[in-house]
Amino acid sequence: MSPLDIDPTPQSSARERVRLDLGPQSYDVLIGRGLLEDPASWEGLPNSATALVVSNTTVAPLYAARLEAVLRARHRQVLRLELPDGESHKDWASLNLVFDALLAGQADRKTVLYALGGGVVGDMTGFAAACYMRGVAFVQVPTTLLAQVDSSVGGKTGINHPLGKNMVGAFHQPLRVVADLDTLASLPPREFSAGLAEIIKYGPIADMVFFDWLEANIDALLAHDDRALRHAIRRSCEIKAQVVQLDERESGLRAILNFGHTFGHAIEAGLGYGEWLHGEAVGCGMVMAGELSVRLGLVEAGFVERLRRLVQRARLPTIGPALGTRRYMELMQVDKKAEAGEVRFVVIDGPGRARMAPAPQALVAEVLTACTAP
Known part of the structure; x- marks a missing residue:
């Protein structure tokens, strides 16, 4: 694959937007600070009687109440489900907890799910949304670097099987991705470094200008420099967006993201x-x-x-x-x-x-x- 035709110049603004052009399933990735509590982040999303915020026991105490407060302007009932934290819980048992919460809350086909957390929460919430009543809407609210630059974008959802990772799942695009950089402040250093891997991969597969930039700025990223962080996240989302637009269901080109x-x-x-x-x-x-x-x-x-x-x-x-x-x-x-x-x-x-x-x-x-x- 040749370098993608995207402006590599670092930018900085209060809110940045990356568009995934997928026809009727097109959506925006919003990147910035203070997005979680900003009503503008949620404008244009559907109103419904019920919303379910799916998070985990680590993230929910930090951010769920803030998200729920702003969502109450759009939904009459905002439910919360806190799943156990960790990759080892990305399984059928945790997925069924999401279905249990939806059924107990009498969620209907207009219900919107909000995935508040990292890649595990996002993948499971998206898969639950793809399956419940044969498909309901969901919104990605990624709180880890890895989720903001990779797993929340592109519509891959699923759970693990003991014999293989992400072997059970579905393609189901979110309505929007809201990547609030403020949530990264609570991310442990090990988790932050793990997210850098998914940023680094975009250089060798698609864009050597970005790879050169990463070599020059990796220390700034580790220091959570705002300008470097914004550029790395935006650039990663742009590259992934263009690949997904060309091959939404991984019939060929999209596989390079792996x-x-x-x-x-x-x-x-x-x-x-x-x-x-x-x-x-x-x-x-x-x-x-x-x-x-x-x-x-x-x-x-x-x-x-x-x-x-x-x-x-x-x-x-x-x-x-x-x-x-x-x-x-x-x-x-x-x-x-x-x-x-x-x-x-x-x-x-x-x-x-x-x-x-x-x-x-x-x-x-x-x-x-x-x-x-x-």
Whole structure:
């Protein structure tokens, strides 16, 4: 893929807007500070008798009351559900809690769900919205960096299965994404670094100007510099928006957004969900995928070394856990990109370009030997 045709100049304003043009399902991603309590953030969304705010036990005490206060101007009844926190709870049991809350509150087809939290909350709320009464509306209110730059945008929803991550789900676009940067202040440093992985991935697959900018500004991002943070989030959303507009349901191009995820998902499933954060597994997985690209003769080793250093500077792991080559291979067989038993990887086809490709098992084994703990 060639660099995307988007203005790379950093911008700064009170509120920024990225548009996803998906025909009748088009929507905006709002990025800024103070958005949660600003009535303008919610203008144009449907009024309904019932709304359900789905959050978790960590985020809800911090932000749910503020969101509910502004939503009461739009909904006669605003319900709240606090799910257990963590990737290990992204499962059928937690999903059923959402359905229980909707049914107990007599939610109808006009009900709007609000996903207040990180990627786990957003994915599960979106999946519940896709299923309840065969589809109701929902709004993403991401409170983690990873969710603001990736999982809240694009309409992928789902839950994990013990044998594979995100293997049960649906495409269901939100009505809007409201990314309030103020919510990142409460994010633990480890979670913030995990979000940087999903920002870093956009450079190697789509935009080397952005990759160069990240190398120059990674320390500013770690310091939560406002201007750097706004630019990184906006740019990430712009790149993802353009890819999703071209391939909403991942029939081809959109798969490049999974750079590092085949290896990363194997790490998450192999260790047990939650042992490594998703962004930590993706950061390490990008280094592995880069090494595979070198062995396939698609990119120079020097570029992958740049990627490795950037991942390390973001305080993310670059050496995978010692699951064993056979176990890694087994886990990657159930990756969603596998076809007829053949594992396909997102590889770097030169800096700023990516594509899907199969790889001989011997080369994959070499990568695993080189990039995992002994």
